[in-house]
Amino acid sequence: MPTSLNARVTIVLTIIGAFSISAFVLSIVSLTIERDPVTATTTELNTVRTQKTPRIRVDLHASDLVGHGVYNLGKKALKGTDVELQGFAFVHHAPSSKEHQSAIKKFGSHADSSGTCYTFLAEGAYWKQTKNWYINTINTEGLSSSFLLNTAKTAANQWNNNLIVNPLGTGFATTTKTVSLDAPDGDNVILFGSIGTGGVLAVTYTWGVFDGPIGSRELIEWDMVFDEQDWNWGDADSTPSVYDFQSVCTHELGHAIGMGDLYNSACTAQTMFGSVGPGSTSKRTLATGDIVGVQTLYGDPVTDSNDSDSDTGSSLLSGQYITAKVILLSFVLIQMTAI
Numbered sequence: 024m025p026t027s028l029n030a031r032v033t034i035v036l037t038i039i040g041a042f043s044i045s046a047f048v049l050s051i052v053s054l055t056i057e058r059d060p061v062t063a064t065t066t067e068l069n070t071v072r073t074q075k076t077p078r079i080r081v082d083l084h085a086s087d088l089v090g091h092g093v094y095n096l097g098k099k100a101l102k103g104t105d106v107e108l109q110g111f112a113f114v115h116h117a118p119s120s121k122e123h124q125s126a127i128k129k130f131g132s133h134a135d136s137s138g139t140c141y142t143f144l145a146e147g148a149y150w151k152q153t154k155n156w157y158i159n160t161i162n163t164e165g166l167s168s169s170f171l172l173n174t175a176k177t178a179a180n181q182w183n184n185n186l187i188v189n190p191l192g193t194g195f196a197t198t199t200k201t202v203s204l205d206a207p208d209g210d211n212v213i214l215f216g217s218i219g220t221g222g223v224l225a226v227t228y229t230w231g232v233f234d235g236p237i238g239s240r241e242l243i244e245w246d247m248v249f250d251e252q253d254w255n256w257g258d259a260d261s262t263p264s265v266y267d268f269q270s271v272c273t274h275e276l277g278h279a280i281g282m283g284d285l286y287n288s289a290c291t292a293q294t295m296f297g298s299v300g301p302g303s304t305s306k307r308t309l310a311t312g313d314i315v316g317v318q319t320l321y322g323d324p325v326t327d328s329n330d331s332d333s334d335t336g337s338s339l340l341s342g343q344y345i346t347a348k349v350i351l352l353s354f355v356l357i358q359m360t361a362i
């Protein structure tokens with residue numbers, strides 16, 4: 024090959040090489056550019072997190088409201104299966120919120136004929152197996168992993184210890200598992216996040232079979248979010264200005280195993296009464312109505328008549344809680360609670 028041709032080939036190869044290198048460099052740059060927002064977002068999240076904007080945001084839709092603090096999540100398939108489950112979300116308002124005040128005025132008694140206060144999500148809807156749970160211990164409240172896990176376990180055992188079955192099993196700390204807000208995913212998880220609905224301290228999602236024959240109903244999954252954007256959490260014994268995590272967790276776990284909210288002013292002593300103020304530790308332990316109610320729902324070994332028709336507690340998803348706006352749904356819900 025003549026020298027001049029060699030030189031031309033070299034030049035062409037050099038140019039091709041230069042383009043290749045440029046393309047390679049460009050691809051790195053583009054990767055870098057693509058990575059930039061991620062890096063920025065992570066940095067931003069970390070910055071924002073210290074300003075109390077958490078990772079998960081719960082947005083409940085007013086159109087799904089079927090009773091005070093009760094949202095219908097519809098029927099969704101359990102992830103990875105074709106099993107369809109009905110979902111409901113139960114929110115817990117701060118006592119100062121206007122939503123809570125109107126509920127106190129609007130809703131009547133949920134006491135049974137003997138005056139004992141308790142109510143169920145739906146008759147017969149309870150855990151038919153023990154299911155362990157997780158608590159994601161990432162939080163902006165400065166609460167330690169051990170405090171959160173041990174406190175949540177204590178709260179869970181308030182219910183477990185009053186039942187032959189242990190519907191809440193035991194808990195495990197995690198920093199990776201999260202709540203499943205769109206459909207059940209098989210894990211029961213407690214998480215700190217943000218709730219968009221005003222005045223709400225915490226929300227519990229419950230998934231299960233709430234309709235059909237009472238004997239075929241059951242609870243399948245729950246998830247729980249504590250709003251750390253608007254409220255401060257901790258141990259109210261040592262820090263009276265905060266909402267007591269153990270008290271509210273005990274209340275929310277009541278929803279997780281099938282108990283409904285109480286709003287009758289005669290029922291304020293119950294853990295399932297739908298209100299608690301900052302600094303209060305009153306819901307850490309169960310009251311008489313909570314115990315009678317949960318033992319009635321699950322079948323107390325001492326008083327169980329094995330006859331659900333004799334249950335006198337009301338169901339939260341009964342007609343009283345159904346608004347006229349959702350006639351079709353109210354029919355379904357009334358059907359599911361009819362005995």
Ligand SMILES: [Zn+2]
Binds near residue numbers: 115284297
């Ligand atoms: Zn509640």
